[in-house]
Amino acid sequence: MSASDPAGAAAGAPAVAIEQLRKSYGPITALDGASISVDTGEIFGLVGPNGAGKTTLIKAICGILKPDSGSVSVLGLDAARERHAVRRRLGYMPQTPALYEDLSPRENLVFFGRGFRTSGLSDRIRDVLEFVELWERRDDPLHNFSGGMKQRASLACALLRDPELLILDEPTAGVDPTLKQNFWRRFRELKERGRTIFVTTNMMDEALHCDRVAVIRAGSVLITETPEAIRARGRTRVTLGLRDGSLREQEVLAYEEEMPRLLAAYGLSDEVARISVRRPSLEDVVLGMIAGDAGAGEKPAHGGAHGGAHGGRTTGAHPGAGADAEDGGNV
Amino acid sequence: MFSNINAIAVRINRQFLRDRRFLGLSLIVPVLLMLLLKYVLDSLPGLARLGVHISDYAILVAAYLVHFLAYVLSTIVLVRDRKDGTLGRMFVYGYRRREIVLGYVGGYSTIAAVQTALVLILTKYLFDINLAPDLIAVVLTMLALAVVSVGLGVFISNFARNEGQVFPFIPLVIVPTALLSGIAIPIDELPRVLQWCSYLIPLRYAVSVLDGVLNQHRSFFSELGPFLTLVAVGAGLLATASLTLRERE
Structure with missing residues (x-):
């Protein structure tokens, strides 16, 4: 992928700042005074059960939601009034693939890439499809793809313009553990290149990949902390x-x-x-079996910026480290 | 702007070509309906004794079919785009409301034009109507009607969250259109209130032009009034659709 320095928000300003956001659909309150601040260059996780308000919050960031009250600032811009300018600088991956199934990944990317007249579109398409390992299937219609492949195509679409801010709504929902690991490896690569990533999930083990996590319930943010700090509260x-x-x-x-x-x-x-006790998680053991590596469960499944946090079931190896299996279920 | 409108129209047509079943049905349905119309009207010899010329009605019914199919098709597909999230993604990826509306009109007008051509050919041969002298007037009117139908479909799609919610809107438009457009009952014979209501029915203007040039043998120039009204209704519907297409929930 081509790397361009993100012309992010003003130095020190948060990439996303949400203040007291409220939104109701008739009698249902989707957001009830939610406030969040996402630093530039971090992987920020929004964790909560289904219906907690995660997708509604993401729509507000992307400027496709009209909040009842509150403010949303994205990359220093007002997400409502300056939504077109905001959209130029972010990549959005909805919860469902939201691509045209009659078309191939390449045709979808050409279509969505033309909206903002992406420069060097053909090269970018090749870059992102190689990035998500779909280049070989670039001309197959999406309706022939598995759910995970469609998610990869959707991620490719989100990455197409090499955005400063990547908004991912449950990107790993319904994908297998191997692919899930690949996704997170790629998110960390993007972070290392200075991109800000805002990701929602209802999987606790995924929250451990994030630099900071906000827990949302019934439209309210309960806590925003590092995963380790949240974990230490237990x-x-x-x-x-x-x-x-x-x-x-x-x-x-x-x-x-x-x-x-x-x-x-x-x-x-x-x-x-x-x-400190370190045990492999069930996911590590299963992935090791899939990879034909009997000892895979005894070591971190993959490396990366978060070290032990992605490895086996670790208990007390160092403060906060460890993706314990008991944390790995749905919220 | 034109680049984005073109991108949407091209994408829609590409999808039509890929979906063979849908494409086939879109073309076969008007053919079957025209054959059915021919069969039913031929089986009613009493109509001729009453002085009713079947051929006078054939082209009007053909216009109704084009209107109906283009309206339903564009409504359902746009609602599906909204439900699947592709419409939201289009907004986030830089497409503006007016570009989306005009792009959909461009895309669906292509298939509506193909349906129109098919229906006109069938009308000519099944009902032995000589369209040649008025072909330009007929084609322009049918195309304007197709654009109006798509604009109406885009506008109506704002009120439905899924395909199921589209269905109540189909009779809401189609039944008054059948009754008040002048196809089934001459507008002059309707009660005064319904005559006023008929001004809200886009098909009324198309029927007026087609009936004038084909059945009353008037010139297209003398029918410019209803034709331009039809075009104005189309422009008004597209403007309304652009303004009301929900970009933000």
Whole structure:
């Protein structure tokens, strides 16, 4: 892909700033005073259950929503009044592929690329289709594609103009674990090239790929923090099984520091200051099997900026690290 | 602007060509309906005794068919685009409302023109109507009607969130059109209130032109009034569709 320096928002200004956004559809309140600030160059995750208001918020950023009140600033521009200028600078991947199934990926990209008269369109199309590994299928109609391939075509469309800000609405919904990993690897590559990525998900394990995460419920943002900080708010239940068959259960806030203290009562040397346990997640094991790598589960499934956060099930390897399997389900 | 309008029209026509079943039905349905009309009218010899010339009605019914098919087709496809998210994506990817409306008109007018040509050929041979002297007037009127129908479809699509919600709007337009356009009942014979209402029916103006040049043997020039009104209705509908096409929810 061609790399151009993003002419982002003014230095220090957030890429996206949403203040007290409200939107109702009749009696249903979709957004109830949501506020979010996304820094330039970060991967920002919006996490919440279905119907929490994630897609509505994304539509507001893209200027295809008329909020009842509140403000949305994108790359320093008003997302409502200056929506056409905003749209020139962002890439949007809706929750559904939202492409024409009778047409091929190339024909879809030509069509959507012409809207803003994308320069060097043919080269860009080749770049993005190679990026999502669909170049070989560029002329096949989309109705012959699997769900994951359509998602890749949709991502290619979002990347077509090499946007400063990438808006992704549940990009990995319905895609298999291998493809999901590929997607996240690509998002990190884009981040390393200075792009800002705003992504929604209802999968907790995906939130761990983000630099910061906002949790949304019933149209309100509950918390915006790093995944590690959010994780640290949770308590760990520790159960010790003794030889006499009895169990000792206790909840601890900081697991790795608390474990040596707990075990000291059973003879653990005070030389041990921290205890970390690392187990592969089910996803790691399955991916290892698919790849024919028996030991895959014992090591991080892939590298990248987030290191252990993408690897196996890690408990207390270092503060906040670890994509625990118990965090991996839907919200 | 013209580049984007063209891109949309080309994309729509490409989709038509890819969807063989849809394309086939779009062309076969008007043929079947014209054959049905011929069969029904031929089986009613009493009409001739009453002084009714079947051929007088054939071209008017053909115009009604073009209007109906273009209206329904454009409404449903635009609603589908909205539901599938492709319309929203078009907005985010730089297409403006007026470009979308005109692009859809361009795209659907192509297939409407093909349907019109097919219907006119069938009318000529099935009902033995000599269209040649008035061909330009007939073709221009039918094309203007097709554009009006697509504009109406785009406008109506604003009120439906899915294909299912389109269906109540079909009789809402089609039944008054059949009753008040002058095809079934001469407008002069309608109650005064309904005569006023008939001014709201776009097909009325097309029927007036076609009936004038083909059945009353008047010149196209003398029918310029209703023809220009039809064109103005089309322009008004397209402007309304452009202004009302929902860009933001």
